[in-house]
Amino acid sequence: MQNRQEEKISQVVVTAVQMRDIEDRIFAAGMPVVALMEKVAGLIARRIQEIPPTPLFKGGYILSNSLQAEGFRVGILVGPGHNGGDALVVARELHFRGYEVWIYSPFSKLKELTSQHLQYAQSLGIPIYQTIEQLPDSDLLIDGLFGFGLERNLTDPIASAINQLNELSVPIYSIDLPSGLHTDTGEVLGTAIRATHTFCLGLWKLAFFQDQALEYLGKAELIDFDIPLADVEAVLKNAPSIKRIIPATALANLTLPRPQVTHKYKEGHLLLICGSRRYAGGAILTGLGARASGVGMLSIAVPESLKSLLVSHLPEAIIVGCPETETGAIAQLQLPEKTDLSSFNAIACGPGLTRDATPIVQEVINSDRPLILDADGLNILAQMGAIATLKKRLAVTVLTPHTGEFQRLFPDVPNAKHDRVQAVQEAAAQSKAIVLLKGARTAIANPQGAVWSIPESTPALARGGSGDVLTGLLGGLLAQAATKEIPVENIVVTAAWWHSQAGIIAAQERTELGVDAFTLTQYLIKVLSN
Ligand SMILES: NC(=O)C1=CN([C@@H]2O[C@H](COP(=O)(O)OP(=O)(O)OC[C@H]3O[C@@H](n4cnc5c(N)ncnc54)[C@H](O)[C@@H]3O)[C@@H](O)[C@H]2O)[C@@H](O)CC1
Ligand SMILES: [K+]
Numbered sequence: 001m002q003n004r005q006e007e008k009i010s011q012v013v014v015t016a017v018q019m020r021d022i023e024d025r026i027f028a029a030g031m032p033v034v035a036l037m038e039k040v041a042g043l044i045a046r047r048i049q050e051i052p053p054t055p056l057f058k059g060g061y062i063l064s065n066s067l068q069a070e071g072f073r074v075g076i077l078v079g080p081g082h083n084g085g086d087a088l089v090v091a092r093e094l095h096f097r098g099y100e101v102w103i104y105s106p107f108s109k110l111k112e113l114t115s116q117h118l119q120y121a122q123s124l125g126i127p128i129y130q131t132i133e134q135l136p137d138s139d140l141l142i143d144g145l146f147g148f149g150l151e152r153n154l155t156d157p158i159a160s161a162i163n164q165l166n167e168l169s170v171p172i173y174s175i176d177l178p179s180g181l182h183t184d185t186g187e188v189l190g191t192a193i194r195a196t197h198t199f200c201l202g203l204w205k206l207a208f209f210q211d212q213a214l215e216y217l218g219k220a221e222l223i224d225f226d227i228p229l230a231d232v233e234a235v236l237k238n239a240p241s242i243k244r245i246i247p248a249t250a251l252a253n254l255t256l257p258r259p260q261v262t263h264k265y266k267e268g269h270l271l272l273i274c275g276s277r278r279y280a281g282g283a284i285l286t287g288l289g290a291r292a293s294g295v296g297m298l299s300i301a302v303p304e305s306l307k308s309l310l311v312s313h314l315p316e317a318i319i320v321g322c323p324e325t326e327t328g329a330i331a332q333l334q335l336p337e338k339t340d341l342s343s344f345n346a347i348a349c350g351p352g353l354t355r356d357a358t359p360i361v362q363e364v365i366n367s368d369r370p371l372i373l374d375a376d377g378l379n380i381l382a383q384m385g386a387i388a389t390l391k392k393r394l395a396v397t398v399l400t401p402h403t404g405e406f407q408r409l410f411p412d413v414p415n416a417k418h419d420r421v422q423a424v425q426e427a428a429a430q431s432k433a434i435v436l437l438k439g440a441r442t443a444i445a446n447p448q449g450a451v452w453s454i455p456e457s458t459p460a461l462a463r464g465g466s467g468d469v470l471t472g473l474l475g476g477l478l479a480q481a482a483t484k485e486i487p488v489e490n491i492v493v494t495a496a497w498w499h500s501q502a503g504i505i506a507a508q509e510r511t512e513l514g515v516d517a518f519t520l521t522q523y524l525i526k527v528l529s530n
Contacts, residue, residue, distance in 0.1 A: 006224055009232070011249065013204045013242040013453065016148040016183035018235050022203070025231040034113060037082060040225045041089030044175060044199050047223065048074075048090065048142070049097060069098040075138035077165070077193075079145035079179065080107040081114065086175050086201075087144020088117035095126055103128045104135055106158060132161040141165065141172045143193045145179035148205060154180050154190035162191050171196040177207055178216045185419045186213025199223045203232065204244055209453040210420055211440045240449030242421065250497035253490040254528075255480055267296025268479030271341070271369075272472065273349040273360060273377075275302040277328025280309055282352025282375070282468045285517050287314045289469035290348075292524035293476025293495075299344070301360075303330050322360075329356035333363055341367040345482035348475030350377025351468040358383070368394045370478055370488065374471040375405075382408040390431045396488045397433040398478070400471060406437055425451055434489050438467065442496045446489040454493075457500040458515070460507035465517025470499045473524065501527040 002010065014022070027033055049069070076091040078084040088103070095101045105118055105128055122128055129135055145158070154162065162180060165172070172195045177183060180192025186207035195218040200208060202225050207213045243249075258267070270290055275283025283302050290298050291314065298317040302310055303324035310319045322330045330353065341347065347369050349361060353376035361380040364371055371393070373381055378401050381389060386409040390397055401409055403417070410427045424437040428445035436444045442454045474495035481491045499520075506515040506523040515523075 005226075005229060007246065007248065008229055009203065009224055009227065010222060011244050011246055012232055012236070013206055013209060013244050014232075014236070015206050018239065019148055019183075019203060019205065021235045022227060022231050025234065026227065029231075033082075036225070037085050037113065038089060040201055040223065041086040042093065043223050043225060044086065045090045045093035045097075047199065047221075048094065048140075048173065069094075071100060072140070073100045073102070073136070073138040075135060075141045075170075076101060076103045077141060077143050077145050077179070078103055078105040078107075078114070078118065079147075080110050081147065081149045082111060083144045083147030083149065083175055083179070084110065085114040085117055085144075086147075087142055088114065088121055090142055090144070090175070091121055091126060092117070092124065095121075095124060101126050102136055102138070104130075104132070106130055106132075106161060132157075132164055138170055141168075141170050143172050143174040143179050143195060145193070147176035147179075147201070148183040150179070150181075150183070150189060152189065154192075159191045162193055166194045172218075174198040174218075176201045177205055178213075178218075181207050181213055181216055183207050185422075186210030186216075187418065188212070188216070192216050194218075197221065201225065202227050206242065206421060209242075209244070209441045209443065209455065212417075214440055240425065240451065242451045242453065244453055244455050245493055245497050247497070247501075250494045251528075253481075253486055253494040254477075255484055255486070256528075264296040266483060267294070268345045268476070268482060269297040269299065269343065270295045270475045270479035271344040271347045272298070272300045272475060273330065273333070273347065273364065274300070274351040274353060274468070274471075275306050275310075276330070276352055276354045276357070277303060277305055277324070278354060279352030280306050282465065283310060284313045285465045285468040285521065286348070286351045286472035286475075287317060288518070288521035289472025289474075289524070290476040291316070291472070292521060293473050293480065295476035295479050298476070301330065301333055301335075303328055325356050327354065327356050329354045330360050331357075333360050341369055344369055344479070346370045346372070346475055346479040348372040348374070348471050348478075350374035351471055353377060353380075355379055355383075365389060365393060365397075370396045370398075370482060372398045372400065372471060372475050372478065374400045374467060378405045378409055386410065387431050390433050393432075397431075398436065398474065398488065398492055399427075399431070399433050400436045400438065400467065400474070402438040402467070406435075421451055421453070425449055434492055436492055436496060438470075442500070444489065444492050444496060450489070452489070452493045454496050454500050456504060458503045458507045458512060460512040460515035461500070461503040461520070463516060466499075466503070466520060469517050469520050469524075470495060473499060498524065498527055505530065 174195035178193040304321035307321035502523040
């Protein structure tokens with residue numbers, strides 16, 4: 001069970017500079033550097049002893065039992081800074097717990113504290129090697145080469161040593177972050193350790209939310225070492241916040257429980273505009289995503305020829321058949337009598353439209369309704385010039401691009417591949433929209449510069465139609481929230497988290513190959529009822 005301080009700490013995301021500033025405040029307040037290293041590395045050593053045996057480990061070792069630690073070989077990789085110091089404290093602790101420890105220390109110049117720990121390890125008789133060729137076999141490697149102090153590209157001989165270590169079929173546990181990764185962008189600086197598991201120390205570093213870092217991080221875990229919240233707040237107070245979403249935050253934005261006395265229009269009316277003769281299924285999936293949101297009323301505008309198909313899949317929805325172009329796209333919106341766009345609490349527009357549906361996208365952009373644009377809605381917006389068009393909008397806009405759509409929308413925003421977090425932040429600031437950039441770690445930004453990251457997902461969701469489900473779900477939540485004064489960015493975060501969780505649960509039950517978009521819609525409610 002997390003206490004409140006731990007829960008708050010687990011949502012904070014920092015850059016290397018911010019981490020250094022927070023650390024400096026702790027030291028300035030009187031915490032000795034050496035004591036902090038001892039505390040942090042002690043926690044890591046204990047976690048390593050708790051690691052349950054896995055098929056990766058040598059036959060049947062139970063690492064939590066010190067008697068059976070005997071004969072278990074742990075190689076400790078030591079760099080020149082305090083990351084190396086942490087690793088040496090771990091080496092010492094494991095040595096005393098009965099593990100067969102050796103040290104790889106290739107640097108001749110070490111920070112003083114690190115050097116002292118190395119000297120003590122040597123006095124204990126722990127073997128120390130300087131070159132990669134000398135290293136004995138091991139069952140586990142602990143990577144303490146570089147932490148957040150790495151600033152420049154790695155070069156030989158350490159770069160080729162890392163490459164060779166990656167080739168060994170031995171699990172690697174990285175301290176703080178895999179050596180070689182940039183702490184903020186997650187970029188590989190020359191080369192990097194491919195960790196099986198990473199113990200992120202104290203606060204989550206930005207790299208953990210960058211797609212390009214994921215294959216190096218392995219399973220990521222925060223080692224909380226009781227950083228005072230006051231120090232975190234003091235350093236972050238003037239910076240735009242970057243938050244890691246935890247279930248409690250996501251769930252708090254759902255309007256549950258519903259009031260006892262309510263009615264369908266009080267629970268939001270969503271208008272979905274989607275589908276074409278060519279992409280009929282996208283409209284169904286979007287509708288099913290909206291259904292799972294619990295929205296009070298759902299209207300779906302589709303080309304006339306899709307109407308009966310939609311009715312058969314979504315009998316509860318009002319299906320609005322619209323005149324269509326020769327190519328089977330919606331030509332114009334034809335709402336029922338006495339209905340206009342102001343009848344809806346939110347509009348979601350885009351899945352399956354094709355690029356022939358430009359007039360309808362223009363019409364909803366001109367409306368004063370909260371609007372979600374996705375898929376072809378985004379491609380059409382890109383053709384119009386996203387930033388100039390969106391700036392004129394009178395109501396909130398949410399954009400949900402994947403990387404390709406993002407680049408078409410924001411060709412002048414640099415670094416979409418290099419630094420997704422910064423890219424989404426800039427796009428939101430420039431367009432005044434809330435931007436959700438899809439990826440293995442979906443990032444959401446508001447125009448004020450705040451960013452939220454969804455820390456868990458599954459590659460099972462990398463399938464056609466997954467995004468349509470998200471658009472429907474988000475639309476339904478947004479329509480419900482419109483009557484309840486929940487900030488729109490909170491709703492976007494909740495929808496993205498919910499969608500990922502449904503994918504995760506579905507993949508656990510059905511494997512990563514078993515989560516087609518229709519199946520995904522069937523798992524959405526399970527996230528809440530589990
Ligand atoms: N943040 C905290 O509060 C704590 C941090 N600790 C540890 O301290 C680490 C940060 O320590 P440091 O600031 O000493 O930095 P690192 O240990 O990450 O490494 C920096 C060292 O590497 C050298 N270096 C940088 N780039 C290089 C390159 N390309 N090739 C060769 N050498 C290079 C630097 O000159 C410096 O000596 C954290 O990652 C963590 O492991 C813990 O000991 C305790 C608490
Ligand atoms: K490391």
